[in-house]
Amino acid sequence: MTQADRWMLPDGIAEILPADAVQFETLRRRLLDLYHCWGYELVIPPMLEFTESLLIGMGHDVDLSTFKVTDQVSGRTLGIRADMTPQTARIDAHSFPRRGANRLCYAGQVVYARPRTPMGSRAPIQIGAELFGVDNLNADLEVISLMLESLQVAGINQVHLDLGHVAIYQSLVEAAGLNDEQRGALSAMLQSKATADLCEWVEGNVAEQKAAEWLKALPGLVGDQSCLGKARQLFSGAPEKLLAAVSDLSQVAESLSKRYPAVTLFFDLSEVRGYDYETGLVFAAYTPGHGQALANGGRYNGIGAVFGRDRPATGFSSDLMALSNLGGASADERAAVLAPDINGPDRAALWDVINELRGRGEIVITALADGADSELDARCDRELVAEGDSWAVKPRQ
Numbered sequence: 001m002t003q004a005d006r007w008m009l010p011d012g013i014a015e016i017l018p019a020d021a022v023q024f025e026t027l028r029r030r031l032l033d034l035y036h037c038w039g040y041e042l043v044i045p046p047m048l049e050f051t052e053s054l055l056i057g058m059g060h061d062v063d064l065s066t067f068k069v070t071d072q073v074s075g076r077t078l079g080i081r082a083d084m085t086p087q088t089a090r091i092d093a094h095s096f097p098r099r100g101a102n103r104l105c106y107a108g109q110v111v112y113a114r115p116r117t118p119m120g121s122r123a124p125i126q127i128g129a130e131l132f133g134v135d136n137l138n139a140d141l142e143v144i145s146l147m148l149e150s151l152q153v154a155g156i157n158q159v160h161l162d163l164g165h166v167a168i169y170q171s172l173v174e175a176a177g178l179n180d181e182q183r184g185a186l187s188a189m190l191q192s193k194a195t196a197d198l199c200e201w202v203e204g205n206v207a208e209q210k211a212a213e214w215l216k217a218l219p220g221l222v223g224d225q226s227c228l229g230k231a232r233q234l235f236s237g238a239p240e241k242l243l244a245a246v247s248d249l250s251q252v253a254e255s256l257s258k259r260y261p262a263v264t265l266f267f268d269l270s271e272v273r274g275y276d277y278e279t280g281l282v283f284a285a286y287t288p289g290h291g292q293a294l295a296n297g298g299r300y301n302g303i304g305a306v307f308g309r310d311r312p313a314t315g316f317s318s319d320l321m322a323l324s325n326l327g328g329a330s331a332d333e334r335a336a337v338l339a340p341d342i343n344g345p346d347r348a349a350l351w352d353v354i355n356e357l358r359g360r361g362e363i364v365i366t367a368l369a370d371g372a373d374s375e376l377d378a379r380c381d382r383e384l385v386a387e388g389d390s391w392a393v394k395p396r397q
Contacts, residue, residue: 012115012122020324024125026331027324028107030153031127038146040105040129043096045087047080047109053090053307054079062086065112080111084126085315086303092132093307101139105129107320117292121321128297128317132304135312137248140281140299141255147295147316148260151285155328156294160264160286161256164271165249166278166298168231171242172218176211186215187272195219214238221269225253231269248281281314290326294318336363337393338380353384353391 009015016024032042050071055063065082081087084106092102107127115122129146131139144161151159169190173183182205189198199216206212217234221227231246246269253265271282280299287294297316304311339354341347354364365380385394 010122012112012120014121014123022331022333024320024324027154027327027329028125028127028320030329031150031320032105032107034149034153035105035129035146038103038129038142040103040146043088043091043104043106044108045081045084045091045106048078049081049087051077051079054081054086065114065116067111067113082110082112083317084108084110084128085130085300085317088130088315089132089303089311089313090307092130092311092313093304093309097309098133101134102132103129104132120292121319124322125320126317127320127323128295128315130313130315132311132313134314135301137251137281139312140248140314141252143297143314143316144252144256144283145259147283147285147297147318148256148263150318151287151294151323151327153329154323154326155330156287156323156326157262157328158287159260159262160266160288162266162268162271162284162286162293163249163252164268164282165245165280166271166282167241167245167280168269169218169272171239171245172211172214175239176206176208176215178205190219190270190272193219210237218270221267223267225250225265225267227267227269228253245280252281283316287326290322292322294322294326334363335381336365336379338383338396339364339366340384340386341368342366349389350384350391357393 036042048069051066051068055066062083067080067082069078069080070076071078088104088106092098092104096102096104105128107125109123110126112122112124127150129143131143148159148161169187173186178186185201186198189201198219202212202215206215214235221231221234228246228250232243235242235246249267249269253267256263256265278298279301282296282298284293284296286292295316295318297314299312299314301312302310303313337357339350342351342354354366357364363379364384381396382393383396384391
């Protein structure tokens with residue numbers, strides 16, 4: 001092993017140095033304070049859990065992203081969390097159950113077995129909020145609003161919000177009578193926006209004429225709010241669940257337009273992201289110049305059933321590092337006060353003065369007698385100076 005091998009980190013894994021660490025931590029505190037003001041209580045799930053509880057109900061993508069190791073104590077398989085949502089659902093269902101609404105939030109590092117995007121981090125800091133126990137649009141609107149407020153706190157002012165509803169796709173594949181294999185093929189074509197291939201596939205696999213027409217038209221139902229009116233006309237006679245989903249999107253759009261008039265709304269009724277576990281409204285926030293979603297979420301009713309408590313749920317999460325890097329919010333970079341060596345004779349009063357300054361929130365750095373303070377000039381713009389029997393803070397000369 002070379003010396004370089006000892007300090008090199010794995011691909012996609014990075015350390016966070018002081019300037020960035022202060023920035024991230026400042027934003028983390030501001031966001032958690034925001035969630036606290038909205039009534040969301042902080043939980044800190046463990047980094048490791050048995051895979052039976054960590055992965056269940058979350059779909060194939062989360063399974064592939066999860067590092068798995070063998071527990072030397074129990075012999076069972078452990079997973080290093082790749083998503084804190086299932087952990088929060090377990091807490092709501094088992095560790096911290098409540099009747100009615102339960103608002104929980106979290107912030108912590110997750111680990112991906114492989115990066116989700118080219119050159120992406122494999123150890124992002126995930127922050128988010130989940131609302132359990134309420135199955136109506138008021139809960140969805142609260143969560144989306146809190147997500148948009150989070151972006152404002154981060155200093156991200158240009159926001160493009162994508163809205164979709166998983167029930168539209170689910171209703172159509174049920175009406176078409178597709179099996180699991182066919183659903184997988186259709187989902188892949190919708191995700192890749194391969195419209196020509198999709199139309200050809202539908203003609204060869206869907207016998208019911210009306211359902212075939214609806215499926216072929218589905219990729220074209222994207223754009224601004226006008227596409228919802230087109231959907232209502234197109235889906236005349238469609239299953240009630242589908243029509244209710246279009247109505248839900250209209251109501252949410254109307255409310256969000258009033259609350260956040262600067263946010264651009266975009267609709268994609270062919271959205272199938274997370275269709276294997278999400279059950280309703282799905283949403284993602286973007287900003288110009290950044291190709292990946294800054295934050296996303298949706299409704300995922302029923303996930304708590306595997307923990308013995310079937311609960312409606314909706315929530316969102318974001319990558320704190322991406323928010324910090326892209327946002328305009330900055331940390332409070334206060335200058336420090338330089339204090340003389342506190343171990344010299346007759347320095348009891350100096351110790352008391354230093355503690356008083358630190359108690360007021362000042363940064364006080366004590367000089368070291370061995371001369372190892374070459375970096376202090378850059379941080380300290382003031383110093384403690386003896387004035388008779390007392391000490392005073394003075395600008396550094």
